[in-house]
Amino acid sequence: MWMTWGRAVRLLRGQRQLWRSLCLDRGDTSPGKPPWKVLFFGSDQFAVESLKVLSTSRKCDDSVVQCLEVVTLPGDVPVKRFALQDSLPLHPWPPDISPGQFDVGVVVSFGCLLPPKIINKFPFGILNVHPSLLPRWRGPAPIFHTVLQGDQLTGVTVMQIRPHRFDVGPILSQESYQIQTQVTADELGDILAVKGAQMLLDTLKNLCEKLRNKKEQSTTGATFAPKISTSLSWLVWEEQTTLQIDCLSRAIGSRIPLRTLWMGRTLKLLDYVGKCHSVVPDGSATLVPGSVFYLRESNILSVRCKDGWVGFRSVLLKKRLTAADFYNGYLHQNLKSCSGPSAHAVFVSGRTGQANHNNHLHKANLPTT
Structure with missing residues (x-):
């Protein structure tokens, strides 16, 4: 059956509109x-x-x-x-x-x-x-x-x-x-x-x-990734595992240094080296999270967290200091003023630090290293 001219024009327009609707969310005169x-x-x-x-x-x-x-x-x-x-x-x-x-x-x-x-x-x-x-x-x-x-x-x-x-x-x-x-x-x-x-x-x-062929996003499995803030950099030694600290360092460490408190002052922990093994003599499990030792052979500060030890090669206090410089200039001096061979330094978690910053030295049944 022959189509009238008007019907043919309407059909052509409909086909063009169908193409546009397939390609676009709305009509358009672009070449596509x-x-x-x-x-x-x-x-x-x-x-x-x-x-x-x-x-x-x-x-x-x-x-x-x-x-x-x-x-x-x-x-x-x-x-x-x-x-x-x-x-x-x-x-x-x-x-x-x-x-x-x-x-x-x-x-x-x-x-x-x-x-x-x-x-x-x-x-x-x-x-x-x-x-x-x-x-x-x-x-x-x-x-x-x-x-x-x-x-x-x-x-x-x-x-x-x-x-x-x-x-x-x-x-x-x-x-x-x-x-x-x-x-x-x-x-x-x-x-x-x-x-x-x-x-x-x-x-x-x-x-x-x-x-x-676009498809709608799934209605399940959505998570939100807010901007990173400096508050995330405060370490909570008693709650965070070695794996969590490792992930945190790799996520933000190049932009926001990890932080802790030492003697009521903010200490930035730099040059993270990861999980440490056999950092102190037997019995280290009795040490509280935040306990810190200077390891002379590897020249790192080793800090106890929830399930193990993590190390840092330098810190930032008033200025950048190597682990050896921080030990000789600060840690060692404070340890000498504390009685008992088992005294050692403790870094305090940021969350509880303001209330407990005086507890920077702790006595344990272990010799210092």
Whole structure:
């Protein structure tokens, strides 16, 4: 049966609208394939890796990116430095852009919640590169919490941003990564930054297909990764195990030194060496958590925690001191003033330290080492 001209036009329009609905969340007049006009939102070093990959893509024969501009935060942040170095146009936050000026937005470690009025200006929405296997570790510090909790598996998720809440949008791409033993948060961040940048590029190459096949996040298994605060660095010797202190050091130690109290003063513990074995003579189990000894042969301070001993090569009091300097200048002097051969020093946990800072020397049925 022959169709009327009007019916044919309506059918064609319906087919075009169906294609758009499969590729997009809303109607659009964009061509629906690369190269894209991209507006990048980012701030820190993790974001720079994705920005580098997008910038390089502009210069390739099979370019995924036609136009690349950058939104970043005030101050001398890594993304701004790279954008200036690579001559990428910069926009202040919040950006003053027109609907359809860019095809798609990309957010990587930006730190600000994008309102609907910005999201709706991008025909293909806004993508986010997030360094965790969402819904685990939603929030601003997923890498730190991954290491802090001793996770053995992590990964990267490329998702589509939704308004009003962080990290809840549908997943376009997700890949796992087996965490290596003793990796630090900084090292893991470098690995996931490279992985995330390549996943982002692949997602943009196949954006319409990825959007058609996107899936909602699981309603179970969600955890939150808040910003790391300095309060987390206080050690609680009687509660934390050697494994927990090890994870804490690898998670935050390069940025926030671990801390304890000694004679009522804050002591920063530096150059963590891990779990110590056979640090004192037999009977060490009777020593209270926080007990500290100087081990001359290895030149470390060994401190008792809940289930064992951990070591540090240096401390920061008024200035940075090696373990030997701290022992000779402080620990040894105080031990000489305390009667009894079994006296030894005790570091006090931050949580209880203000009430008990005078208990910095303790007598036990052990000789000093």
